[in-house]
Amino acid sequence: xxxxxxxxxxxxxxxxxxxxxxxxxxxxxxxxxxxxxxxxxxxxxxxxxxxxxxxxxxxxxxxxxxxxxxxxxxxxxxxxxxxxxxxxxxxxxxxxxxxxxxxxxxxxxxxxxxxxxxxxxxxxxxxxxxxxxxxxxxxxxxxxxxxxxxxxxxxxxxxxxxxxxxxxxxxxxxxxxxxxxxxxxxxxxxxxxxxxxxxxxxxxxxxxxxxxxxxxxxxxxxxxxxxxxxxxxxxxxxxxxxxxxxxxxxxxxxxxxxxxxxxxxxxxxxxxxxxxxxxxxxxxxxxxxxxxxxxxxxxxxxxxxxxxxxxxxxxxxxxxxxxxxxxxxxxxxxxxxxxxxxxxxxxxxxxxxxxxxxxxxxxxxxxxxxxxxxxxxxxxxxxxxxxxxxxxxxxxx
Ligand code: DHB
Numbered sequence: 349x350x351x352x353x354x355x356x357x358x359x360x361x362x363x364x365x366x367x368x369x370x371x372x373x374x375x376x377x378x379x380x381x382x383x384x385x386x387x388x389x390x391x392x393x394x395x396x397x398x399x400x401x402x403x404x405x406x407x408x409x410x411x412x413x414x415x416x417x418x419x420x421x422x423x424x425x426x427x428x429x430x431x432x433x434x435x436x437x438x439x440x441x442x443x444x445x446x447x448x449x450x451x452x453x454x455x456x457x458x459x460x461x462x463x464x465x466x467x468x469x470x471x472x473x474x475x476x477x478x479x480x481x482x483x484x485x486x487x488x489x490x491x492x493x494x495x496x497x498x499x500x501x502x503x504x505x506x507x508x509x510x511x512x513x514x515x516x517x518x519x520x521x522x523x524x525x526x527x528x529x530x531x532x533x534x535x536x537x538x539x540x541x542x543x544x545x546x547x548x549x550x551x552x553x554x555x556x557x558x559x560x561x562x563x564x565x566x567x568x569x570x571x572x573x574x575x576x577x578x579x580x581x582x583x584x585x586x587x588x589x590x591x592x593x594x595x596x597x598x599x600x601x602x603x604x605x606x607x608x609x610x611x612x613x614x615x616x617x618x619x620x621x622x623x624x625x626x627x628x629x630x631x632x633x634x635x636x637x638x639x640x641x642x643x644x645x646x647x648x649x650x651x652x653x654x655x656x657x658x659x660x661x662x663x664x665x666x667x668x669x670x671x672x673x674x675x676x677x678x679x680x681x682x683x684x685x686x687x688x689x690x691x692x693x694x695x696x697x698x699x700x701x702x703x704x705x706x707x708x709x710x711x712x713x714x715x716x717x718x719x720x721x722x723x724x725x726x727x728x729x730x731x732x733x734x735x736x737x738x739x740x741x742x743x744x745x
Contacts, residue, residue: 349498353379353468354663356488356502358475358515360389362451363631363648364508365458368467369411370656373745376663379500380467381490382509383474386459393538393608394451396561396569397422397548397642399733400444402649408743412457419449420562425731427696427718428551430711431597434718435547441721441728448548448562451645473498478505478518481627503663504626504671506655507633508648511617516633520621525635530614530693531700532556534571534639535578537588541568541604550640551596552714554707556698558595559640568604571612571639573697580609614638614693616686622675630655635682637689640696646733647685651678653738681734688730 355371357364360382368378382389398406398415406412423439438445462469470492477489486505490498507515542565549560556573563569572592583591589603617636622629631648654677658670670677695713699706717723 351379351498351500353377353500353502355379355504355506355659356486356500357381357506357508358478358488359508359510359513359631359633360384360459360469360471361508361510361631361648362454362458362645363633363652364506365455365462366405366411366649367506367508367630367652367655368462368469369458369465370409370652370742371659372465372467373409374656374660374664376659378468379502380462380469381473381475381488381500382471384471386471389471390452390456390459392452393536393610395639395642395644396448396450396563397646398447398449398454399646399649400446401733401736401739402646403447403449405649405653405736405739405742406454406457411461412454414453414457415447415449418453419447421445421447422547424547426545426547426549427714428549428596428598429553429714433549433598436718436724436727436731438728438732441725442732444728444732446732450563454645475509475514478507478515478627481505481518482625484626486626502626504628504659507627507629508631510632511636513633515627515629516619519624519627519629520619523620525617525619528616528690530616530638530697531576532573532697533576533578533614534559534612535574535580535583535588536569536571536608536610536612537592537606538563538608539568539570539604539606540566541602542566543568544599544601549596549599550692550696552696552698552710553595553597554698555591555595557640557696558592560592560596560599560601568602570601574611576611576613578611580611612639616690618679618682618686622678628655628671628674634678635686637685638693639689640692641689641731643685643689647682650681650736653736653742654678657738657741677737684730684734
């Protein structure tokens with residue numbers, strides 16, 4: 349069966365759902381497909397930090413009210429190294445903040461908002477191919493769990509289907525992208541315990557990196573650097589606490605039952621092509637960052653804010669200039685976020701085989717940052733998020 353819509357969005361993650369929401373505010377109809385079930389989407393554990401601009405877009409457009417009521421505002425982080433903690437005060441440095449509000453909560457809010465607005469949102473439907481990318485009538489061929497095939501023709505197809513989705517291939521073919529792999533990963537846990545600190549602690553210790561994050565008054569999220577091939581079941585709970593505790597000297601961690609463990613891969617990637625004809629990529633489908641600094645979802649939101657304006661101009665005003673320029677415009681922030689994520693990663697992690705020189709140089713770099721107003725301001729500006737071009741248009745609508 350051939351169906352028609354204005355924008356076919358592949359992927360019901362933060363990028364795809366937010367895009368459908370912002371398009372709806374302009375009266376532009378879309379269909380959103382995702383191979384996963386609603387439950388899978390709403391329970392997958394991801395990062396927890398939202399830039400100020402992300403929060404303004406979510407709250408200011410009615411996508412999520414809970415981000416302001418349930419989310420917690422954080423006005424600084426601590427960098428810990430050489431046995432001491434050094435606070436980077438965001439409010440003082442740049443007058444901005446971040447919010448701790450887990451990505452799956454953002455997804456729950458977005459799904460509820462979209463369904464309440466009558467969005468055509470199809471779970472368990474897998475996009476198998478994108479065809480006719482080079483024409484003004486691109487098509488998505490999809491299949492549901494029962495094997496029923498559908499074909500959706502649109503003015504524009506948006507790939508918000510992550511790094512393993514089919515859209516990247518339809519846009520970039522085998523041309524691939526810029527790629528960097530890192531010789532370590534993060535071991536992440538969720539545990540039942542009260543917070544061990546008021547703010548997040550990013551710790552560079554002689555044994556490797558650790559991050560003490562939070563979720564709620566009773567649940568905490570923590571990570572430590574591990575080898576990329578680590579088996580999540582490899583450590584006993586006692587051993588996990590021993591490793592984590594050793595990496596944050598000066599803080600006594602409040603321990604509790606560990607009820608979730610995962611190992612996160614570290615990669616940097618930017619596709620060579622973000623658009624082919626009327627098919628365009630956003631979020632992880634176009635780029636991946638390592639998790640240090642929590643830029644992944646925030647970067648997806650920034651792509652979507654830009655793309656919304658471009659699609660509004662293309663589809664409502666018949667002006668394709670912003671759409672044609674989208675890849676070029678989006679690249680500015682993508683590479684700034686790539687740099688920041690790489691920089692935080694390289695400054696805080698122990699490189700396997702690092703010589704004594706490398707270790708001391710790294711501590712010198714950390715001192716340069718925390719002992720300089722300019723250094724702390726740079727970190728604060730990047731962490732809380734650079735200005736979002738297109739934000740005024742989105743919020744003012
Ligand atoms: C979290 C994840 C990050 O990558 C980060 O830099 C900060 C916090 C988190 O999951 O809480």
